[in-house]
Amino acid sequence: MDFAKKRDVLVIGGGNAALCAAITAREAGASVLLLESAPIDMRGGNSRHTRNLRCMHDAPTDVLTESYPEEEYWQDLLKVTGGQTDERLARRVIRDTDTCRRWMIDRGVRFQHALGGTLHVSRTNAFFLGGGKALVNAYYRTAAALGVDIAYDAEVVELRIEGGRFVSAVVQHRGARHEVRARAVVAAAGGFESNFEWLREAWGEAADNFICRGTPYNRGVVLKQLLAAGAQSVSDATQGHCVAIDARSPRYDGGIVTRVDCVSLGIVVNREARRFYDEGEDFWPKRYAIWGRLVAAQPAQIGYSIIDAKSMGKFMPPVFAPVKARTLRELATALSLDADTLERTVAEFNSAVRPGTFDHTILDDCDTAGLSPPKTHWARALDTPPFYAYPLRPGLTFTYLGVKVDERARMRLADGSDCDNVFAAGEIMAGNVLGQGYIAGIGMSIGTTFGRIAGEEAARHVRA
């Protein structure tokens, strides 16, 4: 790889946003170098763990059912972020999702068809055939065919930004350092979810009990450099997509299979064997993203989802086998919980359950009376052995602390001025749209929209 040659556009990162930027800039005629810090087999950042794209649409399409209008999408986003979003940027993303699938398909991405029968199709999200890694592979093939230079194992360790202008980046590549110059840079290098030192600064010692569900290559080096160079920040270091996942998951990169989908079917207790939140508040797909933070707030950042035989087999099969016991006492022992407390917790829960008609596919009428916290749906007594438990820990997928951008993906400095040759896309700026909370598939929407904007604007800047 010729690092000495000055390129028009340097793209830092190797996930969805970076690839969209590189392809768009190259198609606009710019010479492009893409630096992926991971080795080729692990390329793609967190995009390799994704599965779908949240799309607005006013009528059914080949890959989406019914309709999901812009306003509903916006309201969903507004609700989960509690207003921590920039409406102009958010609406730009939302509108773009109506049309970007054509662009994606033309560059090799494939979606699962609504006609597929048993296949996953939904109203709000278009599913990638083969998932995010297949998408990433397709984009790499397209980028290479277009003549984008691609370097793997190429970590940017330093950015030279002088007076708001990008000059060069220092790249660590297979034991050697190179200075790479370019007329414009697109920073699409992700967040810092795999940097536990940084997480500890934000979360304190609790961070030691977190699991990074995403790529181990998002250490936030580029983000830190941009902030040090005077970028205005968005969101904060404690915000991110944080799910309650199986505590036995690998430290990094566990992805989708680490999920535990039986929380709403039973109860969740903490290390003290006590419940701490309404497990039946809403459908699990609408609640899983808050449970990571709930578990993070518990002592030692651990929880235990407990169900009985009635619920076994009624949820997505998890990858790890449950802890199984014939009695609650035995289960408590296996989990190193206080057996008396667990029995009391379950007894109180069981006696608070009111009769109802259990139906896991609707917000049913099975709830509790006089219990704190209550369980407002799907409450059934835990009375049928064997009992099963899945240990839970906070699983961080991606972080929201990022750099402020304008509608042209230009990075904004703390003094309010815009950089004219520094652009940002993807997770590193997702906090502009998603300052807190989470809705499935929006990360890929932000990455696809702002990746393409950044690529286009960087190429435009070079031509000007």
Place this chain on the structure above:
Amino acid sequence: MSAPSATRLEALVAEAQRVLTICNACRYCEGYCAVFPALERRLEFTEGDVHYLANLCHNCGACLYACQYAPPHEFQLNFPRALAQARGETYRKYAWPSFLARAYERNGVATALVTAASLALAFGFAALFAGSARLTTAWSDAQGSFYAVLPHGVMAGIFTAVAMFVLVALAMSFARFWPDLGEDTLEFLRAPTFAAASWDALGLRYLDGGGDGCTYPSELPSFARRNFHHLTFYGFMLCLGATTVATIYHYVFGWKAPYPLYSLPVILGTLGGVGLVAGTAGLLWLAARRDPQLADPTQRGMDAGFLVLLALTAATGLALLFWRETAAMGVLLAAHLGLVLALFLLLPYGKFVHALYRFAALVRFHIERKRPLPSLGSE
């Protein structure tokens, strides 16, 4: 030395179960082929399930390239290879008679040995009945010249006996395999599901990587493998057709081989032979360029052995057609018949059996499709 089959099967089933459990928790690949919708119907995997899913798999590799857990990820998930290895165990386990399962231990060698023996037998018979002089005489295309080299009764006798044995062996393998999938025997023959499976098999429906073609031999989707397989399969069927028509000519009309160039058996056989040669050559060429992480290296001999034998059979058949009026006819006929004999003898003990188990698995897939899915709440 390889481990005893039972131990190896146990280890492979355990690995396949580990892999299937990860896949079932992920499900990103469900759009690629029939294997994923089938595995999603299950919460646990029995040995029968492993045989079933392994034989639904075409080993195209799309799911490995798309897999976030593929090596070097610590889960070390290689779904196509795990299923390929499990398929190898299916072939061994259900071979009939059981002791001939040994043919799968080193199938390439077994194929070569049986071929050599069959050739020797064919030449031996020819020499015995025709004598070495007539074996190298130039012949006209007169009806019956083939039978001057090898009498019709001998030829028909040997091949009828071999065909009967092959049919029994394949039927016995099927009869042992199908119940282990957990379905009734009669379910197999129900018209709608049988027809749906036949349609899928004849079109190689799932050999398409979910639409753009298989990632075979490389990551780049392509229809090359499906096309070469079609050439091979339909070439084989045309050759069978040629033989069937010739049999009717012989017994019904009393017309004796060789037949004129523009007769139905010769046209069918020629087209079939060309298809077989082109198809098998293409498949061998693709296999040689195959991404090694997808293959099960222990099965290379079996895969190549079957293809080479098919190719040689077709090539000698075509050569016999071109040179049947020369002094080479006797030798070519003996060689061709020897190879056909080997091909038939090896049908139940080589790669051909994939057709049997895969078709059974496809029928099962269509039977299952009609059943309700397990309810997993609001996923």
